[in-house]
Amino acid sequence: MAGTAARPAACLEPATRTFEDATYAKVTWRLLPFLFICYVAAYLDRVNVGFAKLQMLNDLQFSEAVYGLGAGIFFIGYFLFEVPSNILMHRLGARVWIARIMVTWAVVSALTMFVKTPAMFYVLRFVLGLAEAGFFPGIVLYLTYWFPSARRGRMNAFFMIGIPVAGVIGGPLSGWIMQVFNGVHGLANWQWLFLLEALPSLVLGIAVLFLLPNGIRSAAWLDEREKLLLEANIAREAPASPDHSLKGVISNRRVWWLAAIYFCCMMGLYGVSFYLPTLIATSGVKDPLQVGLLTAVPYTAGIFAMILVARSSDRSKERRWHLALAAIAAAIGFYASTLHSGSVGLSLLTLSIATAGVLSMMPVFWTYPSALLTGTAAAAGIALINSIGNLAGFVSPSVIGWMKQATQSTNAGLIVVAIALLVGSVLILAQRTASSRG
Known part of the structure; x- marks a missing residue:
């Protein structure tokens, strides 16, 4: 990608730790607040359907199963276009490609206000997934173009705090x-929700x-x-994997292990x-x-947990x-929430543990894939892991919705989610050969 080629470390003048920290602080404050705001807008457009559901299902006579499938089908489109999108970004440049992603998803999200039938709901959610594919990875x-691996845990956390902040801001905003x-x-409240919460993404997409x-x-x-300092630090980190091709990424067992986790x-x-x-x-x-x-x-x-753990x-x-x-x-947390579903206070406590x-x-x-892969392999590998992992966005709401319709309770679905997380912990701990360093 233009502008990211690193110069040899020998070209770098001796720099004090203070200068290095000051340089990274400068980069952080220039990039992370803006990327964070973009992610907040992205996440609002992705999940505001959870609030629209409170009234939308009654207005349109949709079942819980229809909602669960519609909420989840987003991730089928997301899956299909994720890897091509990330490769295109690596080749065409982040500025134009991220702007394209944000503007198109804003338009599609706003169009959801015109949904009348399950088929329309499914189509627009699928197209929204296509539009947003590639943004997060x-x-x-x-x-990874800016920060060495030792700093990426914190940088990832600062960016990904957009998820809980979208909840902190989006919850009260959506309710209001x-x-x-x-x-x-003459418009229903859920129609206004889709329209108004699409506007920030449109404005930010242009600003990109x-x-x-x-x-x-x-x-x-x-x-x-x-610039020399930043480029030298990136160049100094040799990739942990010898595979640099898309074929090498697909055949890399560790990539599939990460995708399963x-x-x-x-x-x-x-x-x-x-x-x-x-x-x-x-x-x-x-x-x-x-x-x-x-x-x-x-x-x-979740915000405090992300920062402290990272x-x-x-x-x-x-x-x-x-x-x-x-x-x-x-x-x-998920399992405990099924034991206290009738208590507001205990539900909030257990759901807070689950969310955190x-x-x-x-x-x-996300420190793992960026340490394992570089270049086009990183673009493809990160996208592949994210796209496969995000298929859970199809499975999770579909399972919970189907089980709720069958049992009149979300408890069975939440237990399935808890089991999936335990399986994830086993996969993590089973891989002793995976470096403890990110």
Whole structure:
């Protein structure tokens, strides 16, 4: 990719630790806040269907199974276009490609307000997956252009905090829209939800064209000494895998191992994302605004957990146990939530444990692929792992929705999610040959 070629470390003037830290702090503050805001907008557009569900199903006479399939079918489109999207970003540049992704998903998300039939719902959710494919792994790949592996746990955490922050902001915002805009200009509250929450993505997608440099060389806000330092640090890290081709990535057993672990993690994440408002409403809270405010509690717990676990993992240079223990905590939280579904306080406590566990897995997990792969192999490998893992976004809501329709309870589905997370922890701990360093 243009602008990312590294110069030899010998070209680098001796730099103090203070200069290096100051340079990375400069890069962090220039890139991470903007990428973080973009991810918040992305996640809102992906999961606001969980809030729309509170009224949309009644208005359109959709069953729980229809909702679960529609929520999940997003990830089929996402899966199909993920790897091609990331390879295109690596070749064409992050600035144009990320902008394209954001603008197209904003348009498709807004069009969901016109859904009338299950078929329309399925088609638009599928196309939304196609539109958004490549955004998350694209940013994970983009961060590898700037930060060496020792710093990626924290950088991944700062970016991925967009997930819980989307919950903290999006919950109350979605609840407010659902309460205030119902019937305005003849539109239902869920229609306003899809329209209004698509606008930030559209604006930010256009802003990407002006604010996001393709790489170190094209960053006008860095001087030459800073660029040389960053490029030398990236160049100094030899890839852990000898495979640099797409074929090598597909045949790499560790890539598939990582994809299986990520699938288990995503089973938990999308159990929370698509059903948290429903689980809180089931505990006895009926007002949409109150439901929205209470969804912020588990996501707030997730923010603190992500930061603390990522910092601990980077500081100790240990990944495996951090990842496994987070998965186990999430499994315990999901299972415990089935025992206290009638209590608002206990439901929030157990769901907060589940959410914190799932979210704290993500930044630690993503230090693995970026340490194993580089170049086009990284683009393809990160996208392949993410796309396979995100198929859980199809499985998780579909299973929970089907089981809820069959049993009139979400408990059986949540137990399946807890089991998936325990399987993930076993896969993590079984691989002693996987380096504890990210």
